[in-house]
Amino acid sequence: MSALPQHLDIHLIRILYLLLVEKNVSRVALKLNQPQPSISASLRKLRELTGDALLVRGARGMVPTQHGESLLRPAKRILDEAESLFIKKSPFVPEEAAPTFHIAAPDYLDSQFLPNVVAALRRGAPNSRVIIHSLGPGVDYLRMLSDGDMDLVIANWDEPPPHLHISKLFEDPIVCTMRADAPYARRTAADAMTVDDYLALPHVAPSPMVPGYVGVIDAFLERQGLRRKVAVESPYFGLIPYMLTQTDLVLTTGRQFLRYYEKTLALKTFSVPVKFPPMRFYQLWHQRVHQSPEHKWLRDQVSAAARALPK
The missing domain is CATH 3.40.190.10 (Periplasmic binding protein-like II)
Structure with missing residues (x-):
């Protein structure tokens, strides 16, 4: 294992990290309030130390080399750890602070x-x-x-x-709701919904928040070998209760979330026949x-x- 260069300082590692993030010598100079030639000289020094170009010209400006990309996370870790050495443990006074x-x-x-x-x-x-x-x-x-x-x-x-x-x-217990005068709501008691009814009704569901993640409702149904009929998917969850008022859609969500909308909209809430754990x-x-x-x-x-x- 080779020894570390004697003159490798934290400031040089900060310049390395910023160059790999910004991919632009001028922007790094502005961020550090240093002249551009000084940053260019540091880049030359870093190239000598690593034996790699680190940044090369691409179609739209500078891009990191493969070796340069591999240094990004270690450089960030070193900077974070160095910063933690000098964190002042002075008490936080919220009335006076401006975080x-x-x-x-x-x-x-x-x-x-x-x-x-x-x-x-x-x-x-x-x-x-x-x-x-x-x-x-x-x-x-x-x-x-x-x-x-x-x-x-x-x-x-x-x-x-x-x-x-x-x-x-x-925790928020799960219920489902629909327009109070929807055909199903008019003929069915709040605690009389069956599993078959629930799965067959047209549902509105939030769009996935994380790629590849279907959400707690559908994930639980999937584990039980069940699948509901999602007719509408929306990224605007706060608008979904209003969609119910003009459609035959059903929303499955937390009881606490529905409290406000039950006061202002003509909705009927049902006990879900599937034993969902609370959110x-x-x-x-x-x-x-x-x-x-x-x-x-x-x-x-x-x-x-x-x-x-x-x-």
Whole structure:
């Protein structure tokens, strides 16, 4: 095993990482507030140290070589670990701090949950900034958590990634609902739906949030050897209850989510004849923020909002 070069410093590794991410010497110079010739000289030094070009010209600018791509993750890990050496353990004072919190959540949560989280953050840390991210097939939340572009993910997937930290928030029993004057609703009692009825009715379902993942309802049915008839798929979960009011569609979701819409829309809710386990919501975060005082405070506010939900 060869010895490390004596003059390999953290700043040079930061330049390596940024060059591989930005693929542009000028942009790296701007980010680091250094003259472009200085960054070009560092790239030459890095090429000498690695014995590789690292960046070469492509059709639309510079692109990393294969060896350059292989250095991206080790460089990021070294920078993260070096940064953790000097994290000040000063207490977090939410009333005085001005953090920016990035939270990703689905739109089929209880209608009061996220508003209550935001209200708690505004009360506790009035100088904070809160950015709510949607979850969908195009959102690489694992990378965003790892890179620090996201602080917290609220989800209810069957199998959350094992390398992330997890804290349970609340459970939501599953029911199904439809327009109160739909033909099936008029002739059937709320607790008289059969499995055959349920599977044969036309369902509306949310679009998959993660590529290749069908969602907790269809995943459970699949494990039981059952399949429902999904007639409509929509990425806009908050609009689905309104779709019910003009159609014969059936929505299967959490009881808490429906509470608000049952007050404002003419819906009839049924006990589902399939014994679904309740939806289990939790918050997920990466090891990089696990010990951070401000992120611990954030997670505490989210947990408190979950505990305050009506049972």
